[in-house]
Amino acid sequence: MIGPGSDAKVLIYTKPIDFRCGIDTLVAKVQHELSQDPWRGVAYIFRSKRKDRLKILWFDGTGIWLMTKRAEAAEGFAWPPAVDGSFSITAAQMAALTSGMDWRRHRAPRRVNPPKIEGFADA
Secondary structure, eight states: OOSOOTTOOEEEEOSOOOTTOOHHHHHHHHHHTSOOOTTSSOEEEEEOTTSSEEEEEEEOSSSEEEEEEEOOSTTOOOOOOOOSSEEEEOHHHHHHHHTTSOGGGOOOOOOOOOOOOTTOOOO
16 A cells, blocks of 8 residues: 555544545644644544545655545444544554454554563573
């Protein structure tokens, strides 16, 4: 996929938007409603009212991308409740969301530190 990599920071704008919005309107939403800088490489995800479409706004260092996807499944994408504001998700959760999966079920496993063994020095 062309777009943000696996180390990308991702913010979901939770309030549905008018899907006629273009790059300039979405940049203004990021700046004024989220108080964020759209040119810092964060991927911003916007949703439609019907939950069947999403837009991703992302600056790759040379220009702003606007990616759009429409879900063909009847249930659309898995979205959080529609309230004002935003929250962050991981790039892996974004990949699950854009694939039509329930991204809320995909979390990285907690790292468990192995027990220290006497006689071995830390590397």
